[in-house]
Amino acid sequence: MALTDEQKAEMAEAAAQRTPTARPVSAGLEAMLATAIPVLDHGFVRVVDYMGDDAAVVQAARVSYGRGTKAANEDRGLIRYLMRHRHSTPFEMCEIKYHIKLPIFVARQWIRHRTANVNEYSARYSVMDKEFYIPAQAQLAAQSSVNRQGRGDVLEGEEAAHVLRLLRDDASRNYDHYIEMLNEDEAGTTLSAEKSGLARELARMNLTLNTYTQWYWKTDLHNLLHFLSLRADAHAQYEIRVYAEAMIDTVKAWVPHCYEAFRDYRMGAVTLSAQMLAIVKRLLAGEVVEQPASGLSKREWRELMETLGRE
Amino acid sequence: MALTDEQKAEMAEAAAQRTPTARPVSAGLEAMLATAIPVLDHGFVRVVDYMGDDAAVVQAARVSYGRGTKAANEDRGLIRYLMRHRHSTPFEMCEIKYHIKLPIFVARQWIRHRTANVNEYSARYSVMDKEFYIPAQAQLAAQSSVNRQGRGDVLEGEEAAHVLRLLRDDASRNYDHYIEMLNEDEAGTTLSAEKSGLARELARMNLTLNTYTQWYWKTDLHNLLHFLSLRADAHAQYEIRVYAEAMIDTVKAWVPHCYEAFRDYRMGAVTLSAQMLAIVKRLLAGEVVEQPASGLSKREWRELMETLGRE
Amino acid sequence: MALTDEQKAEMAEAAAQRTPTARPVSAGLEAMLATAIPVLDHGFVRVVDYMGDDAAVVQAARVSYGRGTKAANEDRGLIRYLMRHRHSTPFEMCEIKYHIKLPIFVARQWIRHRTANVNEYSARYSVMDKEFYIPAQAQLAAQSSVNRQGRGDVLEGEEAAHVLRLLRDDASRNYDHYIEMLNEDEAGTTLSAEKSGLARELARMNLTLNTYTQWYWKTDLHNLLHFLSLRADAHAQYEIRVYAEAMIDTVKAWVPHCYEAFRDYRMGAVTLSAQMLAIVKRLLAGEVVEQPASGLSKREWRELMETLGRE
Amino acid sequence: MALTDEQKAEMAEAAAQRTPTARPVSAGLEAMLATAIPVLDHGFVRVVDYMGDDAAVVQAARVSYGRGTKAANEDRGLIRYLMRHRHSTPFEMCEIKYHIKLPIFVARQWIRHRTANVNEYSARYSVMDKEFYIPAQAQLAAQSSVNRQGRGDVLEGEEAAHVLRLLRDDASRNYDHYIEMLNEDEAGTTLSAEKSGLARELARMNLTLNTYTQWYWKTDLHNLLHFLSLRADAHAQYEIRVYAEAMIDTVKAWVPHCYEAFRDYRMGAVTLSAQMLAIVKRLLAGEVVEQPASGLSKREWRELMETLGRE
Incomplete structure (x- = not known):
């Protein structure tokens, strides 16, 4: 494919x-x-x-x-x-x-x-090829660090190598079993004359989501x-x-x-809500505005400050 | 336009x-x-x-x-x-x-x-052109006869000519009033410096549906x-x-x-319902089937007979 | 209706x-x-x-x-x-x-x-009722003044009354001709036994867009x-x-x-473009920014100033 | 889940x-x-x-x-x-x-x-549960030999048992590795304080399609x-x-x-094509029609005969 x-x-x-x-x-x-x-x-x-x-x-x-x-x-x-x-x-x-x-x-x-x-x-109609996505090691680290915020995770070194091995081995083994269950290869050629093969529409369920x-x-x-x-x-x-x-x-x-x-x-x-716009106007007028009195939740306040490049 | x-x-x-x-x-x-x-x-x-x-x-x-x-x-x-x-x-x-x-x-x-x-x-933004659809006289007759089935209507002769006159006159008069209300022509040129014009988005409501x-x-x-x-x-x-x-x-x-x-x-x-298909099969088997015993309503029976080219 | x-x-x-x-x-x-x-x-x-x-x-x-x-x-x-x-x-x-x-x-x-x-x-299947939208006189003035900006139009007094008369008369006359062409009333009752009627799907084209x-x-x-x-x-x-x-x-x-x-x-x-956001940041930093050096077109600059409530 | x-x-x-x-x-x-x-x-x-x-x-x-x-x-x-x-x-x-x-x-x-x-x-945001679809043995059909999309005879005996074992073992192992890579359980609880975990959005790729x-x-x-x-x-x-x-x-x-x-x-x-309808009419008229002279392909002829319940 x-x-x-x-x-x-x-x-x-x-x-x-x-x-x-x-x-x-x-x-x-x-x-x-x-x-x-x-x-x-x-x-x-x-x-x-x-x-x-x-x-x-x-x-x-x-x-x-x-x-x-x-x-x-x-x-x-x-x-x-x-x-x-x-x-x-x-x-x-x-x-x-x-x-x-x-x-x-x-x-x-x-x-x-x-x-x-x-x-x-x-x-359902055709046999899938043996091709999987295996992330680059740098991606494991980057995505772990972003997605598991606050837990201080960065997946590196031997731990990362272990994850990549698991991904590679599991995808590969599941694919081989898929072919075995089908009793046919990628080109649709029957492998063993003595065996029946499982229907393609069923065998595919053994494949991994990185196929x-x-x-x-x-x-x-x-x-x-x-x-x-x-x-x-x-x-x-x-x-x-x-x-x-x-x-x-x-x-x-x-x-x-x-x-x-x-x-x-x-x-x-960027889109500013009605409340955010009101704060921008107050800031432009030279007023000092702080989160507690801003009417914004802490989360929204942080989003606004990021948008405006303040802290 | x-x-x-x-x-x-x-x-x-x-x-x-x-x-x-x-x-x-x-x-x-x-x-x-x-x-x-x-x-x-x-x-x-x-x-x-x-x-x-x-x-x-x-x-x-x-x-x-x-x-x-x-x-x-x-x-x-x-x-x-x-x-x-x-x-x-x-x-x-x-x-x-x-x-x-x-x-x-x-x-x-x-x-x-x-x-x-x-x-x-x-x-809303532009001025419409003075162009209307006026049916050919033959269409008045044909559509009246199909759409008013059973009433024996066929719109012809002077009656038809009268209808066409009404359509033409009404569309034309309404268009002229549209331009008058706008106080501008199709090209957007103001007609009278002494008058105000109606907004295009409003004036358009005076046009007829055959524009x-x-x-x-x-x-x-x-x-x-x-x-x-x-x-x-x-x-x-x-x-x-x-x-x-x-x-x-x-x-x-x-x-x-x-x-x-x-x-x-x-x-x-053509699409045949489950019941219609059953009747076709019975007919093909040489059976005589009539509407009352067919399980079809009179209307469906008539549709089926037309489809099969019978009477 | x-x-x-x-x-x-x-x-x-x-x-x-x-x-x-x-x-x-x-x-x-x-x-x-x-x-x-x-x-x-x-x-x-x-x-x-x-x-x-x-x-x-x-x-x-x-x-x-x-x-x-x-x-x-x-x-x-x-x-x-x-x-x-x-x-x-x-x-x-x-x-x-x-x-x-x-x-x-x-x-x-x-x-x-x-x-x-x-x-x-x-x-196409039913007869329409005799009901049209006729704007309130205040609307003629308001919409004309907004939509014809720069032309100083405000439609008032006798001019407005004239427009309303045109709208009312044209819609009404076209509707009456519609009924005449149909040769039937709103309830579908034939009006004259001696006349033929036009198909509903055709007669409707004589109606105005404010119906x-x-x-x-x-x-x-x-x-x-x-x-x-x-x-x-x-x-x-x-x-x-x-x-x-x-x-x-x-x-x-x-x-x-x-x-x-x-x-x-x-x-x-409100949504601020990348360029608009950059200007807001500069303004917040106390910089004086004017349109010519802003990178915004005059139109965009005006939109931004309106958004920020400046002039 | x-x-x-x-x-x-x-x-x-x-x-x-x-x-x-x-x-x-x-x-x-x-x-x-x-x-x-x-x-x-x-x-x-x-x-x-x-x-x-x-x-x-x-x-x-x-x-x-x-x-x-x-x-x-x-x-x-x-x-x-x-x-x-x-x-x-x-x-x-x-x-x-x-x-x-x-x-x-x-x-x-x-x-x-x-x-x-x-x-x-x-x-991407949550941990999946350990639940997979494993077909009932009666559903383990072979690939149809006539129909590319269809199922043929049911796999039996040891072949069937083997397929079920592969499906069960592979899904289960891949899931366990998924949890291991995440370093957290279904409830989101960290498993080992000494290890880092892979991002959920990445770990999920190891799951099988029957999850x-x-x-x-x-x-x-x-x-x-x-x-x-x-x-x-x-x-x-x-x-x-x-x-x-x-x-x-x-x-x-x-x-x-x-x-x-x-x-x-x-x-x-059922839907009959123009050509199929023509044949039904001829059959109803008592004509003998055979595939070669029917104008239908062999495949379409077979479909029509099935529809009509003939042979």
Whole structure:
């Protein structure tokens, strides 16, 4: 379930061949069409197809706001205005389709975003490959330290090596038993003529959640940006964040004006509650405000101070 | 709000210019990209952009059903299988974007299909054009006779002419009052310096439901086919059916295998209830079955007999 | 199409009768079930049914975040946390169904929110009532002055009276012609035995966009709050805003903790772009920042200053 | 992650306590609210909440089709008509919320139905329980030799016992290593003060796909019936079908008229393609038709003959 020969051939063909089209073309993204961007130890993200470009967003906004957008005579400015004021429908006019290879536990998080079209490799019909995600040792340390805050844990040295051994051995053994139960190999060839094999739809239950799967995933630009704003965020799990980051590179190549507006008004933006805004105003007026009298909970106060870069 | 000069220029450019792309190209649909298909008296349908082709459906099915689809070594057969067994996700991998001009009462029916992206011309921000749908006289007769079944109505001659006069006069007068209330013309130029104008968002309420609007409408192939199966159906109102029929021509040009499967397994298909199927079996066994003993209501019996072409 | 006798009977019955249920009950909302809240001149909003309460949001969050939410041992605090950090799925666990009567041009804006279930009164099958929205004179002035900013328009006195006459006369005349074309009255009774009538699906096109329609509209709490945040906003058109405001009262009665969090973190909240946040930090540090050197466009600068309450 | 004490208390409370409501109440479903229906070896389905009943479907249809539905003066007949003609929106007016415990590989199939609201127990924030699905021996089917997706003969004797041992041992060992890596037990208590633990979000990847998870799953009646028609079908995998069957029992108790129409027009219905219908007509006319001259592929011919109960 790495890139199959068929998939490689399809990519090579795309790289070699150009067909004329009357549709809008994004030069930046065309250059990426024949490439699979590596993610994690065995995963990848590749753009299979797309529709529209920065101009398609502008075109849709102009039909919506009609003659009223004449004023905004510049595409970049209009796109920034739309993003800032959360006018989302023009961004829905662009569409992109990815081919993604990812561990099952990442796929389980990802699929929660419902406004996308998905076709996943089916372990009900086919035999899975022997490929698992095993974290880099530095990740064990980093994630332990963040996620187990206050417990002073940093998983290193022999302890970390032990964890990696467990992950590797368990995934490997379970896969081998999976093949044994199936009584067939990855290519579907029967292994022993004397045995029956267990149905694929049942045998798959023995696999571990770090087994790699793959899918085609297609969505519009508005929903893609929403997905990326959540999954490229510092609070997202590292293993999905690296996919989001790879996809942000494709957005940058595809719709540079939208990307820039997204970076400024979404990724880098902050939201202040009514109470937080009131405090900012008081601080700007030179008042001294402290948490107990602020009306904010301790947690919110800390969030606000972090946002404002104070302590 | 007919095609603007900008839109005509955009279409002419598309017609004249071809850019190389590494994406799949549908030769049949490319030829239609610079054309607006006329519908009703002032409406049209034109394809603005698309993504994918027959092969994209097959590609998605193959990743889903994996090695299991090797058997179906022929694209056409696989597509027919998917359509017959309602495996809908592979058809979601193709996307199409239309620019459509249509009367508001048609737009109101259309928008009920929620799984599409829409950007509509906004009468809140812009001034509407003076364009209304006035039915052909033959339509008055046909629709009256179908819709008022049993009342023997066929609207013809002077009666029909009177109706058309009312429709034309009322739409026209209301539009003129709309412009008068706005105190500005279609181009937004103030008409009388001495008068105040009503807000566009309010003035629009004086327009009639046959006023033309326009929108960009984008959807995936699965949802498009669902829309077409309902709206190209004989029970759909004539005024939306003609749009659906124009769009079916674009599907035929775009994804010929999918179109053919759609025609055979959706448009031309019938569904029999458990009870209806039991009766068909009894009829095939040579039994004489009559409505009273059939277990079907009179209405269902009549539907079944029509389906089977009996009386 | 005002409340029918059947609907009034249904409401009276609901008011009179209480059936025991094992489901969560919102005492505040139960009290509103038999009431139609009047909106505009002939419209209304009434709650027909609902599912869930504040505790249902908490319950869903707890299964999601599992033992991890033990810390948040207080429902109100957990709901505020969820709202602040845009964890939207727990709010999807509550559902509400409204019966709404509204002008068609308002319905056309409303229906753009696609994540709701809708059943609208059909002018294809039934005859519409003679009811139109005619704005209060104060609204003509207010909306003209806001929407035609810079042109100094305020529609008052005889000019306003003239507009109201046009709206009233055109709607009324078009309705009368509608009935004449149908050759039947609101109850479906044929008016003249000697005449043929036009099909309802065609005759309706003569009606004006301020004609009242009605529908059942059902959605989950998350999508309802999103709808309300857009439509109760100062930028929304007055005629839809008053519906949103009536619905906010039902939310307040139904899920008081969610309402309070919504008010603080959505309705009263502001979003600052990366660039805006940088400026706030500089201002807090005592720096003098002016628009030209701020990196913000004039428009953005003005928006920021308004947000911060400076000039 | 079996029913927690909190959940049991909540159910007992629901069973014991009845609050008066002015909303529609389904007597049949009320009786099921305090019950968890057991499914598979450790799973269950329980109804947590619902909204609407058969009458709510009728109410919505009547506002949609207005006075036009007066003819259908009987609720049951109207519901059957709506189901038969795929008028789906009235069925969207009912909503139901389930609490479901299910193996992860079943959850992965289930989640593909996107039109539902879901809150799943999160292994990122909490520790999973030691519970796996181990099939009953009668369910240990071999891979079907005819049908790639299907199950063939049941594995027997020592082969079956061996498979069950592998499944049990692997799931169990992987779970124990999961706990070891976490260095904490199911309740979150640290096991060894001298060791560091791995982050929960990482450790979970060692679990097998038959580990049980749980979620709240909420959907409207139309989408529920669509889900059930696919998942209670003979082609669905046994492990999801048993959940669908348990849920069909809840539908039967909740909306008996809708259930009956669903059974007749969906579960028991068949769809004939244009070509198949033509053959049925020829057969009814007494013609002898054989596959080669039928215009159907061998596969389609076989499907048709099965449908008609011939050979």
